[in-house]
Amino acid sequence: MIIVTGGAGFIGSCLHQALFQQGRRTVIVDYLHDQGKWRNLATHPPHCIVPPEGLTAFLAEAKGVEAVIHMGAISETTARDGDLVWQSNVALSQQLWRWCAEQGVPFLYASSAATYGAADQPALFQDGLESIEALQPLNLYGWSKHAFDLWVKRTIEAGEPTPPQWAGLKFFNVYGPNEYHKGRMISVIKVKYDELMAGNPVRLFQSDKPGLADGEQKRDFIWVGDVVKVLLWLLEHPTVSGLFNCGTGQVRSYESLARAVCDAAGKRVNIEYIPMPESLQGQYQSFTQADMKALRKAGYDAPFTSLEDGIRCYIEDYLASGRPYL
Secondary structure (H helix, E strand, O other): OEEEEOOOOHHHHHHHHHHHHOOOOEEEEOOOOOOOHHHHHOOOOOOEEEOHHHHHHHHHHOOOOOEEEEOOOOOOOOOOOHHHHHHHHHHHHHHHHHHHHHHOOOEEEEEEHHHHOOOOOHHHOOOOOOOHHHOOOOOHHHHHHHHHHHHHHHHHHOOOOOOOOEEEEEEOEEEOOOOOOOHHHOOHHHHHHHHHHOOOOEEEEOOOOOOOOOOOOEEOEEEHHHHHHHHHHHHHOOOOOEEEEEOOOOOEEHHHHHHHHHHHHOOOOOEEEEOOOOOOOOOOOOEOOOOOHHHHHHOOOOOOOOHHHHHHHHHHHHHOOOOOOO
16 A cells, blocks of 8 residues: 555645556545545545544554655645644654654655745755755745755764655645645635636735846746656656655746736736735745756656646636536
8 A cells, every 4th residue: 555644635635646546555644624625535535544643553553555655744834833833744754754764665755845945046946965954944834844854864864774765855836736725825826817717817926025026036836747747756766765856947937927827717917916915024935946957867757847838737627627626
C-alpha cells in the first residue's frame, strides 16, 4: 500500500486520483470534516482513511507499505499558532521520517517555496540541502517547512538512519481542481475567475515594494497535474533522493495571469488594483522562480504546462464545466 497524508486535500487528492487510476492500494491520513473535502475523493475512494490522531497506532500494525507521501500540513501563510504548526509541520514529519528509516520505506514530503522568504533574484532560489542554512522565511508556515528541511540536513550529516529514498519538494504556486476547500489559501486563479463570473473586475494587490509597479509581482505558477507527474516519477525512480524545487522555472506576472484568466473565461480584460492587506505587508513574496536544474539533472525531463494552457484547462475542463472536481 501507499500512505498519503493530507490525501483529501488539494495536491494529495490529485495525487491519489492518479494512484487510484494505476490500481494502487492507498491509505489516506486526513480529516474530511464538513468542508466538502470528501468530494475531492468522490470518484476515487481510498482503501481506508485514517484520522491523524490514529496514525501512530496504524503504523505500529502496518504491513507492506511501499511508500509514505507526506502532503499533510497546516499550509496557511497567515497561521499564528506556533505550537500547532510545529506539531503538524515538523514533529509529525520527523516521526514519519524515523518510521520510514526504520522500516526501509521511501519517504516523499512537501516542503515549500515559502522557505525562500524575501529572495527576489533567480540565483537565490537554488534547491538542495547545501545552501539552506542561509534562508530566512517571512512567516511561520515557511519557517516550519524550513525547520524540517534543516532537520533533514543535520540528520544526514550526523550519519543517522535515513529512508532508502527521501525527497522533499519545494512547491511553488500550485493551482488546479480540488482546491476549493482551502479558503483564503485557494489559488489566485480560482479567486480571479470567481470575481469575473460575479461581474466584477479582477482585483490585484498593489505593490508594497518600492520600485515595483502594480501587477508586476511575479511568481512561478505550476499546474497541479505537473506536480503529480513529478511525484509519480519519484516513486518510479527509487534511487533519486534530495531536496528539489517543484515549479516550472518560468516567472510570470500577476497582470499576465489576470489577462490569461479573462481570455480563458471569454471576458473583457478589466483589472483593478487594491491595497495589500496589513496581514500580508512585509510577508508577501513579490518574486519566486524555481531553479529546476537539480530535478532535471536527476533525470526528470517532462515539459511543464504553460500558464495560459494550465489556466485554460482549469477553467474550461473544471470551473466552467459543471464538474469542478478531479
